[in-house]
Amino acid sequence: MVPAWLWLLCLSVPQALPEAQLAERYVEVPENYGGNFPLYLTKLLLPREEAEGHIVLSGNSGIAAEGLFAVDPESGFLLVTRALDREEQAEYRLQVTLETEEGRVLWGPQLVLVHVKDENDQVKDMGDQASGHQATAIVDVSVVESTWLPLDPVHLAENLKVPYPHQIAQVHWSGGNVHYHLESQPPGPFDVDAEGKLYVTRELDREAQAEYLLLVWAQNTRGEDYTEALQLQVVVMDENDNAPLCPSPGASINIPELSSPGTEVTRLLAEDLDAPGSPNSHVVYRLLSPEPEEGTEGSSFELDSTSGSVTLGPRPLHAGQNFLIQVLAVDLGGAEGGLSSTCEVAVTITDINDHAPEFITSQIEPISLPEDSKPGTLVATLMATDADLEPAFRLMDFAIEAGNMDGTFGLDWEPDSGHVQLRLLRNLSYEAAPSHKLVVVVRSVAELVGPNPGPGATATVTLLVERVVPPPKLDQESYEASVPVSTPAGSLLLTIQPSDPMSGPLRFSLVNDSEGWLCIKEVSGEVHTARPLQGARPGDRYTVLVEAQDAGEPTLNTSATLVIHFLKAPSAPTLTPVPSRHLCTPRQNHGVVVSGPSEDPDQTNGDSPYSFALGPNPTVQRDWRLQALNGSHAYLTLALHWVEPGEHVIPVVVSRNGRMWQLQVRVIVCRCNMERQCMRKVGRMKGMPTKLSAVGILVGTLTAIGIFLILIFTHLTLARKKDLDQPVDSVPLKAAI
Incomplete structure (x- = not known):
């Protein structure tokens, strides 16, 4: 039998497809693989964020249940756990997904087709024939050169x-x-x-x-x-597969203001996990922000690209500024294709005591204070500021540097308040010193770093001592008056007078006259009704405040209460109807006689004459004049040379024994002829032609006459021309006599 050897061909065609439509992968595996297991087939591009889900492997014929295939969750490799037999199954269709516990698909599905490659591992079937076996072995022993040689790295x-x-x-x-x-x-x-x-x-x-x-x-x-x-x-x-790692951002770095340029702020040491000493781990640095502002020279920070040292630039920094320095760390020595990371460093510019406190106003306007002011009286409040931000550097100390030799004045302040109160400690004397000029100085409690205090560290306060003059005094502490609710406007109620007739003139005014019923003469102090007492009820009281000021010294004043008691209105007698009269304008020497009430029960008392006065209306008092004739009648005339023609109603107030009446006198003002008779405008008479119609009739008549004359003259002209055109023999001869 030929020894088994392995061919493993992994064919994957990666395509830029969405995760929901991953391309199917194809893997070929030889059957009866004799190597170690598990055997890694292909690497799946699982997402790195796989902590929230689990890998689900499924396929045909219950592969997942058999445990034949698996996926390494750390590397993402698809692996087979034992040898495959093509005669048992030639292909396996697998599906890999990444799912949550609830079954929601986070990645995939990824389809993988595993093809089992055939090998000649089957013995030929001889059917029912007898098969005998015979073997002949020849052992050949030979000495050969050893091939078990060391391997090169x-x-x-x-x-x-x-x-x-x-x-x-x-x-x-x-x-x-x-x-x-x-x-x-x-x-x-x-x-x-x-x-x-x-x-x-x-x-x-x-x-x-x-x-x-x-x-x-x-x-x-x-x-x-x-x-x-x-x-x-x-x-x-090594391969350049690791970007430089920035150091963990720590707390904000504090740099004191006014630090000299070149002061090191921090040193960035980005770590690259690639091979040390190789270009892959050679890191250089580039400053991203803050960038220099347009129109300014120099930058706030500078960076050494090799060492990563961040230093202060030539541009001055101010306390309270916060910067986020961003530095780009690039490997490959900054060459193209290098990997990079952005490092951030927070920098805060801290405060130093380099600003001296200064007064907001160095010259205080002259302040007046009465000489009878009591010790402890506030003279002035001075405000000082310190441009430093640190609270300890803003603590201030105040002192009177000049003008307080006898200790008449003192200062009161809190170190962290920023304001100081100048107060009176002793009594003032106009005769001893009519004025005082004080110089107050402010200093920083902490030691000052930098320039010396400027001219704003002192403030000058000028105090003028006022001579005390007693305020005016009235002849009564309070006043009361009783008036009927029917009292007309303009009625005199009482007169407010000073207690000392030889004192200076006073100016009177009313306070809290909420209803507007009263008015007071500014100079004389006479209190009158300003309008009818509408809304007042008998038995009610009405209280106002009368204020009197010294005409020469308005600050000297006094006041007294005025209480008005409202009485029931007396029964008014029947007023004599005043018929309409007419007066001529421009003014002529005649007027209208006005009489008192006709049914007055006190009329038999000859000791109490009537008083006549015009109503309070300013227009009436301007246009008309009323003069008393005797105890029961008055004479009304025009006060102006010209009054607009028309009907006028003049209110006349009649009073007697504390009782008042108001008459309405109707007067017709018109233009008069020589006989002082009123000339009135006459309207157009009904049925009579107007001027326009008369002119129209006249023009129409003249036009008709003109047309007739033209026709007559035209006819005569044509007739004469006809006679001249006849022949001579047609004219009859006249017989001689």
Whole structure:
């Protein structure tokens, strides 16, 4: 029987297809394979993220249940666990998927067709004939040269893309009846067949194992060694399949501001797992960010491409800035095709005490303070700022540098507040010092690094002492008045006066007059009703505040309450109807007589005459004048030279013994003739022609007359022309007498 030898042909046609439509793979395996098992057939492109699912292998004839085929979850190789028999089954159709526990397909399906290659392993069937066996052996013993020779080292490239198993060497025992046995140190994907051919069964990874030592023995059928094992050193050659690994990002690196250019920030040491000292592990560095801004000279950071050292550039940095430095680490010395990784380093610029505190305002506007101000009074609040960011560097100390020899003033502050209060510690005296000029200085509590404090570290406060003048005083602390709810607008209620008639003039005003019922004369202090007391009810009280200010010193003021008691309105007498009168405009020397109420129960009392006044309307008071004739009548005339013609209603307020009435006097203002008679506009009389119609009639009449005259003259002209055209003999002769 011819010794069995192995041909393994893995034909895979990778195509760029979506995971849902992977191309079918074809694998050919010889039957009755005599090597070691499991036998790796082909590598499946399983996704790396396979932790969340499991591999499901299925096929025809219950292959998965028999355990004939399997998939290595770590390498992704499809393998067969025992020898195949083509006469038992010539082909196997397999399907590989990656599924979750719930049955959801994450990858696949991948179809694999395994074809079993035929070998001549069947004895011819002789039917029912008798078969005898006869053997003749001739033993020929000869001495031959030993072929069990040491092997040269084998160099294999990692991730080698060839069909597997892949032959790498061969041993040969010169004798017969030999069986070869192989061991790998450390264990690796190697095998030997019956002919002594050594195979690697899958791709190697140098980073996982760089060298293997294979030991091959020649043994008899009982497993006894003929001689010592041959050694084969397998060296895995490096391939640039590992990108540089950036160091783990740590905490942010702190760099003090004002650090000099060239100061090293950090040194990046990217690790490349490829062969040390080879171009595959030669890493160079390139700065990606931050990039220099447009219009600026220099950059904030610089990078040494060889050592990976990051240093400060010429551009100044400021406290509080945060940078994310991105550096590209490239192997192959930066040549084309090199693998790269982006390394990141966080940098924070820390603060130093390089800014002196300064006042926001170095010159405070003059401040006035009465000389009777009590100690502890706040004079001014000064604000100071410090450009440093660190709280410890922002602590401030204040002091009065000048202008406080007698200790009249003091400072009150919190070190971390940034503001200081200037307060009065002693009583002021206008006679002793009408003004004070104070200089306040601010300093940093911590030691200052850098320039000295600037001119903004001092602030000047000017204080003017005011002489105290007593405020004005009224003749009463509070005022009361009782008025009927029917009191008309413009009625005088009372007069507010100062307690000292010889004091300076006062300016009066009302406060809290929510209803707007009252008004006060600014100079005289007379309180009047500003409008009718609508909404007021008898028995109610209405309180307002009267404020009086010194006309020369508005800051000096006083106030008093004014309480108005509302009374029931007295029964009003019947007012005399005032008939309509007419007055001429422009103004002439005549007017209208206005009389008091006709049915006044107090009219018999001659000691109480009537008082007449115009209503509070400013327009009425401007256009009209009212003069008293006697105790019961008044005379109403025009106050202006010209008043617009038309009907006017003039309100006249009549008062007597605290009672008031309001008359509505109707006056017609018109243009008058010489006899002071009112000239009124006359409208068009019904049935009479208008000017326009009269003009139309006249024009029509003249047009008709013109047409008739034209016709007459035309007729006469034509008749005369006809007479002139007749012959002479047609004219009758006149007889002589």
